[in-house]
Amino acid sequence: MLIRRPDVILPSEITDASLFHGRRDWIRNASAMGLIAGLPVLSACSVEAQGMKLAGVKPNPQYVLPDEKINKAEDFKNYCNFYEFGTDKSEPPVLAKALKTRPWTITIEGEVNKPKVFDIDELYKLAPLEERVYRFRCVEAWSMVVPWVGFSLAELIKRVEPRGNAKYVEFVTLADKAIMPGLRSSVLDWPYVEGLRMDEAMHPLTLLTLGAYGEMLPNQNGAPVRMVVPWKYGFKSGKSIVKIRFVEKEPRTAWVKSGPSEYGFYSNVNPNVDHARWSQATERRLGEFGKRRSLMFNGYGEQVASMYAGMDLKKFI
Amino acid sequence: MALSVTFPLTVFAPWRSLTNAQVQRAKWVLVALGMLPLARMLIGLPLGWLGVNPIEFVTRSTGTWTIVSLVVTLSITPLRNITGWVWLVRLRRSAGLITFFYAALHFITYVWLDRFFDVNDIIKDIIKRPFITVGFAAFVLLIPLAITSNNALIKKLGAQNWQRLHNLVYVIAILAVVHFIWLARRNPIEPYIYAAIFALLFAARIYWRFKAK
Ligand code: HEM
Numbered sequence: 367m368l369i370r371r372p373d374v375i376l377p378s379e380i381t382d383a384s385l386f387h388g389r390r391d392w393i394r395n396a397s398a399m400g401l402i403a404g405l406p407v408l409s410a411c412s413v414e415a416q417g418m419k420l421a422g423v424k425p426n427p428q429y430v431l432p433d434e435k436i437n438k439a440e441d442f443k444n445y446c447n448f449y450e451f452g453t454d455k456s457e458p459p460v461l462a463k464a465l466k467t468r469p470w471t472i473t474i475e476g477e478v479n480k481p482k483v484f485d486i487d488e489l490y491k492l493a494p495l496e497e498r499v500y501r502f503r504c505v506e507a508w509s510m511v512v513p514w515v516g517f518s519l520a521e522l523i524k525r526v527e528p529r530g531n532a533k534y535v536e537f538v539t540l541a542d543k544a545i546m547p548g549l550r551s552s553v554l555d556w557p558y559v560e561g562l563r564m565d566e567a568m569h570p571l572t573l574l575t576l577g578a579y580g581e582m583l584p585n586q587n588g589a590p591v592r593m594v595v596p597w598k599y600g601f602k603s604g605k606s607i608v609k610i611r612f613v614e615k616e617p618r619t620a621w622v623k624s625g626p627s628e629y630g631f632y633s634n635v636n637p638n639v640d641h642a643r644w645s646q647a648t649e650r651r652l653g654e655f656g657k658r659r660s661l662m663f664n665g666y667g668e669q670v671a672s673m674y675a676g677m678d679l680k681k682f683i
Numbered sequence: 684m685a686l687s688v689t690f691p692l693t694v695f696a697p698w699r700s701l702t703n704a705q706v707q708r709a710k711w712v713l714v715a716l717g718m719l720p721l722a723r724m725l726i727g728l729p730l731g732w733l734g735v736n737p738i739e740f741v742t743r744s745t746g747t748w749t750i751v752s753l754v755v756t757l758s759i760t761p762l763r764n765i766t767g768w769v770w771l772v773r774l775r776r777s778a779g780l781i782t783f784f785y786a787a788l789h790f791i792t793y794v795w796l797d798r799f800f801d802v803n804d805i806i807k808d809i810i811k812r813p814f815i816t817v818g819f820a821a822f823v824l825l826i827p828l829a830i831t832s833n834n835a836l837i838k839k840l841g842a843q844n845w846q847r848l849h850n851l852v853y854v855i856a857i858l859a860v861v862h863f864i865w866l867a868r869r870n871p872i873e874p875y876i877y878a879a880i881f882a883l884l885f886a887a888r889i890y891w892r893f894k895a896k
Binding site for chain 1: 734735736738739796799804808812814867
């Protein structure tokens with residue numbers, strides 16, 4: 367039974383941490399035995415931090431999409447690009463069960479006055495958790511509408527005091543060979559690194575995300591903490607972040623390394639600039655039959671277009 | 684050590700002669716098997732078996748079954764030579780037509796559910812996206828083969844012309860593999876498996892043609 371508090375209830379407060387992890391180990395062993403015996407075993411999901419209800423989350427009325435239908439949580443959980451757990455969208459929901467999200471720390475380093483290592487549970491208390499409904503547009507021309515939970519990355523940035531020469535922010539995500547079979551593939555140069563320009567990182571839309579659908583993030587969606595940058599293609603929103611670095615030079619992101627002509631550093635949603643291999647003019651909203659016209663900056667132009675004034679967006683893809 | 688294998692292999696001897704009725708039954712079994720993927724899609728669509736993005740599922744599944752049927756079609760002659768089951772050749776037309784059937788479904792899925800009959804868009808796509816170009820070429824080449832897969836037209840064309848026309852199937856197989864490779868799926872191994880199978884099937888044919896001389 368959860369007792370409502372103004373603040374968020376952490377899993378460590380609900381269940382004694384050692385008990386919690388012990389139980390998980392038991393489940394994992396049981397699953398492994400089940401696999402060997404070929405028996406179906408209860409999914410370990412229910413006792414993971416993922417899926418735990420987040421209390422004290424307030425919908426932010428500035429970020430609602432009254433004209434759009436929120437996708438089913440099932441769509442969100444079962445259609446995931448998370449290459450560390452396999453390139454097929456059906457692989458992460460299964461394989462990411464091995465991801466351990468406690469304990470977890472996020473290291474803030476680089477050009478900041480107050481570098482710091484945050485424990486994940488500290489992050490939940492850093493700023494009030496808000497629910498924000500955003501459009502999410504993948505570079506592969508499909509999209510969803512998701513109610514994320516988190517707070518503006520700016521909240522964190524302010525607290526670590528970036529120096530004047532911090533021009534970019536780099537996000538480094540988990541690369542753990544023991545649990546991530548995708549790392550054996552050379553699809554990308556691991557670890558998965560993403561980045562934003564400082565003004566983009568400070569933009570209020572840029573969400574440091576801890577949950578979705580009122581719950582802690584499912585593992586396959588980037589638990590325990592990920593980015594959501596709604597006016598950019600989805601791959602800009604790195605998952606399972608372990609390090610945030612403030613740097614002077616534009617980060618060499620994993621996708622830029624893999625194909626700079628296909629996946630640029632900016633990767634703003636832009637229906638007028640096709641991907642090298644397909645059109646970006648339309649998109650398939652999951653759950654809909656027809657296709658929709660894609661929107662410039664994924665519909666967030668009013669808020670973000672000014673950051674790119676004077677830039678040739680055909681060149682700075 | 685010289686290895687010499689004589690085909691057909693004697694272990695297959697018991698099944699060498701089938702009655703017409705038995706061949707007919709084998710044909711129906713093949714057609715029924717060939718319809719299973721379609722049945723799965725039709726039944727699974729309302730039941731949610733096709734996942735979060737059913738249209739993507741159907742596009743991929745019809746593509747997969749086109750190339751699988753093509754493998755089956757091209758395996759029949761080598762299998763006949765290995766087993767001595769001459770009647771297998773009478774299943775080849777069904778296998779070929781199943782290939783065309785899935786290719787047509789695959790193409791319709793694309794034209795309808797991916798492009799919504801936007802002709803300009805489709806033409807632009809065929810010109811601009813190499814994997815669509817070769818896929819489309821493969822499909823266009825399949826059409827005359829499907830049309831001439833009946834006794835009346837075989838007679839009209841004459842066996843030799845018919846054979847010459849149907850040699851296009853090798854070109855189609857190559858285009859299909861190129862189409863698959865150029866999709867640039869992030870798991871690039873699968874198309875090469877098909878490439879290897881086709882290469883093996885081609886090599887077997889070349890071997891037998893060489894031996895026959
Ligand atoms: C003989 C002809 C063809 C064969 C054998 C074939 C085969 C395939 C195969 C094996 C796949 C991949 C399935 C998978 O992902 O597992 C595929 C995907 C696809 N094919 Fe074809 N195809 C043919 C013709 C065409 C034509 C004519 C078009 C459209 C004009 C087309 C459009 C597509 C599209 C859009 C995809 C999905 C690409 C994606 O998922 O990114 N194909 N095809």
